[in-house]
Amino acid sequence: MNLNIKKLRLLENKSQKEIANELGLTQGTYSNYENGVTEPPLQTLIEIANHHQVSIDYLVGRQFQNEFGYLTKQDRNFFREYLKLEESQKAKIITYTAFVSAEV
Numbered sequence: 001m002n003l004n005i006k007k008l009r010l011l012e013n014k015s016q017k018e019i020a021n022e023l024g025l026t027q028g029t030y031s032n033y034e035n036g037v038t039e040p041p042l043q044t045l046i047e048i049a050n051h052h053q054v055s056i057d058y059l060v061g062r063q064f065q066n067e068f069g070y071l072t073k074q075d076r077n078f079f080r081e082y083l084k085l086e087e088s089q090k091a092k093i094i095t096y097t098a099f100v101s102a103e104v
Helices: 002-011 016-023 027-034 042-052 073-082 087-103
Strands: none
Touching (some): 002 027, 016 027
16 A cells, blocks of 8 residues: 555655645654555545545555556546547547647
């Protein structure tokens, strides 16, 4: 579990202190969770999962990397909004992203 917590923090480009503050924890307590010194209680585990918008299964290593790799919070939000679109709108997004990718 400690590796997934660290990966999520690094994906957000945040320090342990920043994440700890956002969760209402001390940096030392969060560091202990991240480094596997202690395990968070269930309620804290739920709060960490909610904060990163992942499942508890992912935090404890029961969810494996998918074909897209590890998605950032921004990526997950994009896909969440994308899934709400009509098929014709999705087609426009795909065309636009192909166009933007070709410019690079």
